[in-house]
Amino acid sequence: MKRIAILILLAVWCGLSASYAQDENIRTEVSKTIKLDTVEVDYKTRYTSSFVDNFFIEADFAGRMLMGSDDSGLSFGKRMRPGFSVTVGKWFHPDFAVRLNFGGNSLRGWSSGATGIYNVNNDWVEGYDPVEEYWKAQGVDTRNGYKQDMKYYELNADFLFDLYNVFHSAKRLDRRWTAQGYVGVGLLRVAKYHGMDDNTKVGFRIGVVGNYNISRRWGAHLSVGGTMTDANFTGEIGKGNRFSGIFHASVGLSYRLGKQGYRVIRLVRQSDLAALNNAIELVRNEHTIPGDTIEVVKERMAPGSLLIPSVVFYPNENEFNDELQQVNLFRIARYMMRYKDAKIAIVGNTGNTGEHLARNRAQKIRDILVNKYGIFPGRLSIRVYDVNAKYGVSGYDQSVNFTVAE
Incomplete structure (x- = not known):
């Protein structure tokens, strides 16, 4: 009887041991x-491409409006003037690009100042305002001010950054809709026209661009932005520390030149690479x-x-x-x-x-x-x-x- 009890206890112990061993x-x-x-x-992802890759050109029809201190004397509709711009640029990375932009045509503003507020040069003398004289010759009453009708051109350098990629990286190289912001600096030149003297100023730009990719080569875009420059941009003096602004909105087409895309390289720290190799080696050994x-x-x-x-x-x-x-x-x-x-x-x-x-x-x-x-x-x-x-x-x-x- 004792022998049977001992055998039963031994069997139970073996079963528990096996169960514990299996659980362990x-x-x-x-x-x-x-x-x-x-x-x-x-991982750190790096995008590389040849210097001749990822170029683009753009052509835009633009509307521009002068936003100087006295320009509210003209209505919104009378100040809005047509213009153009052409652009060449390059994407160095999916997140940023640079571009050169040339554009212009005309601007229209309002001056409420008295005669003689313009810079004096070889053609202008003290107390004589050729702009006012021009508008008088057109039959315009200049007692309360007069229009400024200008031909102007601008050359800009912009830095573009992808707004979507700032917050999300999904499909960053293959999206139908994209959006960029830009900041830049440019030279603004007013030509001699309707009594205005030629004048060159530096302007600072900021804006946003929305794009729709029609195909891998062609795209359409809408751009809205502004340029800030010296109030003397229109040739007037006595404006102190004031600034003039130019609001611009444009629609246009873009075309991508040459090869597009990037070589994607994923960089791993040496310590992380060692940990990954150890994990793979563990799988192989087992x-x-x-x-x-x-x-x-x-x-x-x-x-x-x-x-x-x-x-x-x-x-x-x-x-x-x-x-x-x-x-x-x-x-x-x-x-x-x-x-x-x-x-x-x-x-x-x-x-x-x-x-x-x-x-x-x-x-x-x-x-x-x-x-x-x-x-x-x-x-x-x-x-x-x-x-x-x-x-x-x-x-x-x-x-x-x-x-x-x-």
């Missing part, structure tokens, strides 16, 4: 997997079979078993580190390729994650296995539950896991 093995594998999956790699490729396990798992590894997502996102997690996806696909009749349940873990996000993550992994690795959809099912609680493990909070289906 699961915990060890989980620890290895989580350690592997959470390697953080800091799961390489002589004469074969990486294998998820060396023998078929029983139904209900939790397969190692998992696919770890960024916290509260439906995205993961592609360079690291594709290794784990391949290991699952390789298991299913070896065991052709095996069925897998793709489990979106709800531990510390909402059920909706967990299901979307599982669906994303299913689509990759089907579309990239050619796994038959009927062999895959989607489930959502708390993997940590069911299997008594930890560290799977932001993961999609795999179990052998019945």
Whole structure:
């Protein structure tokens, strides 16, 4: 009787030991997997291209309006004048470009000052205002001021920056709609016309551009901006520290010259590269079979078993580190390729994650296995539950896991 009791106790002890060893093995594998999956790699992306690449030219029809201190004496409609501009530029990076712009035509303003407020030169004498005399000859009453009718031209250098890429990098090289801001500096020259003397000033520019890419070469755009310059730009003196402004809006077409696009280089710090190499080496050492490729396990798992590894997502996102997690996806696909009749349940873990996000993550992994690795959809099912609680493990909070289906 004692012998039988001893044998029973020995059997129970062996069973508990085996169970503990199996549970400890699961915990060890989980620890290895989580350690592997959470390697953080800091990438820096660099875009390079030849100097002759990514050039563009533009032609615009513009409307311009003088915004000087006295110009409100004319209505909005009378001040708005047509103009043109032509541009050549180059994108050095998806985020920024430089351009040279030439444009002009005419401006119309209003002067409420008395006669003789213009600079005196060889043609002008003290007390004589040729601009006022011109408008008098046209039959205009100049007692309360007179119009300024100017021919002007401008040459500008602008720095453009992509507004969308400041906040988001998705499809930064291939978008139908784009928007840029720009800042720049230019030379503004008024020509001799209707009594006005020639005059050159420096202006500072700022504005925004909206683009629609019709094709890989052609685009249409709308631009709105302004230029600030010295109030003496119109030839008047006695304005003190005031400024004149030019509001401009334009529509036009752009054409991209030569080769477009960039060579994308991803730079990794040496310490991150070492960590990534160590993670890959860990996979190879654990799961390489002589004469074969990486294998998820060396023998078929029983139904209900939790397969190692998992696919770890960024916290509260439906995205993961592609360079690291594709290794784990391949290991699952390789298991299913070896065991052709095996069925897998793709489990979106709800531990510390909402059920909706967990299901979307599982669906994303299913689509990759089907579309990239050619796994038959009927062999895959989607489930959502708390993997940590069911299997008594930890560290799977932001993961999609795999179990052998019945």
